[in-house]
Amino acid sequence: KAGVTQTPRYLIKTRGQQVTLSCSPISGHRSVSWYQQTPGQGLQFLFEYFSETQRNKGNFPGRFSGRQFSNSRSEMNVSTLELGDSALYLCASSSGVAKTQYFGPGTRLLVL
Amino acid sequence: SQKIEQNSEALNIQEGKTATLTCNYTNYSPAYLQWYRQDPGRGPVFLLLIRENEKEKRKERLKVTFDTTLKQSLFHITASQPADSATYLCALPLRGGGTSYGKLTFGQGTILTVHP
Numbered sequence: 001k002a003g004v005t006q007t008p009r010y011l012i013k014t015r016g017q018q019v020t021l022s023c024s025p026i027s028g029h030r031s032v033s034w035y036q037q038t039p040g041q042g043l044q045f046l047f048e049y050f051s052e053t054q055r056n057k058g059n060f061p062g063r064f065s066g067r068q069f070s071n072s073r074s075e076m077n078v079s080t081l082e083l084g085d086s087a088l089y090l091c092a093s094s095s096g097v098a099k100t101q102y103f104g105p106g107t108r109l110l111v112l
Numbered sequence: 113s114q115k116i117e118q119n120s121e122a123l124n125i126q127e128g129k130t131a132t133l134t135c136n137y138t139n140y141s142p143a144y145l146q147w148y149r150q151d152p153g154r155g156p157v158f159l160l161l162i163r164e165n166e167k168e169k170r171k172e173r174l175k176v177t178f179d180t181t182l183k184q185s186l187f188h189i190t191a192s193q194p195a196d197s198a199t200y201l202c203a204l205p206l207r208g209g210g211t212s213y214g215k216l217t218f219g220q221g222t223i224l225t226v227h228p
Contacts (some may be wrong), residue, residue, distance in 0.1 A: 004155070033215065043156070043218035045206060056206070056215040089157050099144060099205075101216065103155030 001026055004093050004104035010112045018079040021107045025093030031055075032074040034066060037088040045064065046089075049074055053096050078109075086111045113138075115139035118219035124210055133187040133222045135202035142204040143185055145178055145185050146147055150199045150221065160187075192226045199223050 005024045013019050025032050034046040045058040049068035066076040072093075078085055088108050091102040114143040116137045125131050135145070135228045144163045148156035162169045162178040162185065189196050199221040206215040 042215075042220045044200065045215055045217065048215055051144075058206075058215075092155070099146070099161055100158045101146075101156075102158070103148075105153075106155050 001028075004091055004102055005109050006089075006091050007102040008107060009105065010108050010110075013081050013112065014112050015081055015083060017081050017083060018077065019109060020077045021089055021091075021109075022073055023074045023076075023091030023093075023104060025074070025091075026102055029095050029102070030094035031094045032068055032072065033092045034074070034076050034093075035090045035092065036060075037090055037106070038086075043090070046076065076097055081111045083111050085109065114138065114200065114204070114217060116217055116219045118149070118202060118222045120222045121220070121221070122223045122225070124225045124227065127193060129192055131189040131192050131224055132197070133159075133200050133202075135185040135187065135219055137183050137204060139182075140204065141180065144205065145176075146203045146216070147174075147176055147185075147187050148203060150201060153179075156201055156218075158214075169227045189224075194226045194228050197225050209225070 007022045031050045031086045033048040035043050037043045047066050048056045052068045063079045068074045088106045090103050092103045094101050119134050145161045149159055150156040160171055160176045162170055162176045164180050173190045176184045177186045201221045202219045203216040206217045
C-alpha cells in the first residue's frame with residue numbers, strides 16, 4: 001500500500017496570506033489527523049477528521065481549519081498567516097479502529 | 113492538564129549497548145501509550161503500543177515497559193546500532209478524545225545518537 005502523502009512538501013508564504021495543505025491517507029483509512037511540529041512546542045494536535053466529520057479539535061485559533069472529502073483526502077487551511085505559524089505540518093491516517101497512526105512526510109511551511 | 117515529559121533531551125551511547133529512554137506523565141491515566149521514531153525531515157513512524165494492563169511489550173530489539181503507578185514508560189533498545197540514531201517520541205491519547213485514536217499528545221522527544 002502506498003503511504004500517506006502530503007502536498008506540497010515545502011511552502012514559503014508572507015504574513016497575512018493564507019495557505020492550504022493537502023493530505024492523502026493510506027487507502028482504506030477513514031481517519032485523518034493533523035499535527036503542527038515546531039522546535040519549541042514539539043508535536044501538537046490540530047484536529048481529526050473521520051468520515052468527513054471533525055471528531056476532535058486541539059487548542060489552536062480559528063485561523064486553522066480543515067475538512068475531509070468523501071474519498072478521505074483532507075485539507076487544512078491557515079488564514080492570515082503569522083510568523084509563528086512557521087512549522088512542519090504533519091498529517092496522520094489510521095483505520096479509525098486501530099490505534100496506530102501512520103504519518104506522512106509533512107509540509108514545511110515558512111512564513112516571512 | 114495532562115503533561116508528558118521525556119526527561120532526556122539527548123542520549124549518546126556506544127554501539128552494542130542498551131539505550132534506555134524515559135517517558136513520564138502526570139494528571140492522567142491513559143489506556144495505552146505509544147512510542148514513535150522520527151528521522152530528520154520525516155514524519156514519525158510507529159514502533160510499539162503498550163496497554164495499561166500490560167507491564168512489558170517486546171518487538172525484536174525493542175522493549176517497552178509501562179508502570180501505571182509511577183506513571184512512567186521505559187523504552188529500551190538492546191544491542192544498539194548507529195542506524196538506531198533518531199528522535200524517539202512517546203505519545204498518549206489526549207484526554208477527552210473519546211473513542212478517537214487520532215488525538216495524541218506527544219513528548220518533546222529524546223535524540224538518540226549511537227556511536228560506532
